Amino acid sequence: MFQAETRIEELISKLREQGYRVTPQRAAVVRVLASSQEHPSVEQIYDSVRVDFPMTSLATVYKTLAVLKDMGEVFELTIAGQSSRYDGCRPHSHPHLICVECGRITDLDIAPVGETCEKVAKRTGYRILHHRHDFFGVCPDCAGDSEHREEAHVGARAQQRLVP
């Protein structure tokens, strides 16, 4: 929130530096990414962007995200059973906490495992680019809900299949 403006400027600059054109649509996507803690989906980014730029297309959002991903400024969080979420606030790998019920994604500030990256590189001979460390669980809200209404509560956002 605080650093959102800074991050927006940073991303805009980097786009320019790399020879990309800064269109209003791209700027809008950047703004949404930099100012949200929500790790939004493409659809959510699209909706937010269209508040200010109703002419923006979904394809453009995808294309912009592809550019930012290639630049290494945005990380795509693929998740089983739902569409990808995007993290553009912090350029560096950091752990996430993901509620498997409601889909909420939170940044974690636990000690980074930076040294482990180097350890892995040394041991395996890989050149490590980044890593993902995500914890999946049930958030307090959803835990409370499911205690009370186990069967009725099928997460509002999370589509889970029911199996006998």
Added chain:
Amino acid sequence: MFQAETRIEELISKLREQGYRVTPQRAAVVRVLASSQEHPSVEQIYDSVRVDFPMTSLATVYKTLAVLKDMGEVFELTIAGQSSRYDGCRPHSHPHLICVECGRITDLDIAPVGETCEKVAKRTGYRILHHRHDFFGVCPDCAGDSEHREEAHVGARAQQRLVP
């Protein structure tokens, strides 16, 4: 490879215990999952299964994987830009090494972060179910390839006086 048989039996038993019927198709999927280190995709599982059971359908593979995932015996590794891969050899969360060039996925045997899970649970109030710790990088083979490609591509002239 050694423990494959054991793991196959284990999975079959667990299916039975939970009231699922053990069909030849399901057994075949289990066999592929338990005996491969490759973290196969659905398509690869499908192809392997069809060697022995050519009548098996892709939908059945998906359905079987859904069952095994729900049982917590198979983990779906979602990856940006490609279809999911499945890890059914070890039931417990463990880190992976993923080559972003060739897609190869290798199990890592570095120290588990079990205590971190509990730490996260304590700190956040989430009930942690599992976690993902994956390192993305370029494997030695692919690194070699791209070095050669680059050299060939740059050509003799450009090489003479370039920055270290």
Added chain:
DNA sequence: GTATTTGCAAAAAATTTGCTATGGT
């Protein structure tokens, strides 16, 4: 002015689902 980028709509992937016949228990 020119090359990139947009938006659209259509295509391509990837995954799921509904329904009936089949087959495990």
Added chain:
DNA sequence: ACCATAGCAAATTTTTTGCAAATAC
């Protein structure tokens, strides 16, 4: 025999792409 499951094809969902028109630089 009963009911879960397989197979198939159609439906969904998610993401990508080709191309003419618009536009950032």
